[in-house]
Amino acid sequence: MTNEAKKPKYVSNDELREVFSDMITAVGFDGGNFRIELSVSRASQTQNGRETTVHPVTRLVLPLHVAGELLQKLGGALADLERQGVVKKGMPPDQGAQSYN
Secondary structure, three states, X not given: OOOOOOOOOOOOOOOXXXXXXXXXXXXXXXXXXXXXXXXXXXXXXXXXXXXXXXXEEEEEEEEHHHHHHHHHHHHHHHHHHHHOOOEEEOOOXXXXXXXXX
């Protein structure tokens, strides 16, 4: 028997719902966890013209080590997309490929 920890079995949850967000409205750190609020912007027509409102859709709480893992995985995914020409780092959004900063 080895001293390595056994990886927990992954159990899928088909009832888990996805949440769409087009902006991060808050990020905080309380000393142990990152608290991230994700929101969506919605445009509506009013008597005074077009109005955009922001609505929180979820609040995500991540322990520091999980936030580090998320950063590493997103960095790798963005690097892959950049190599494929799908995104370009720092490029203005109106110049073809999507950009990220």
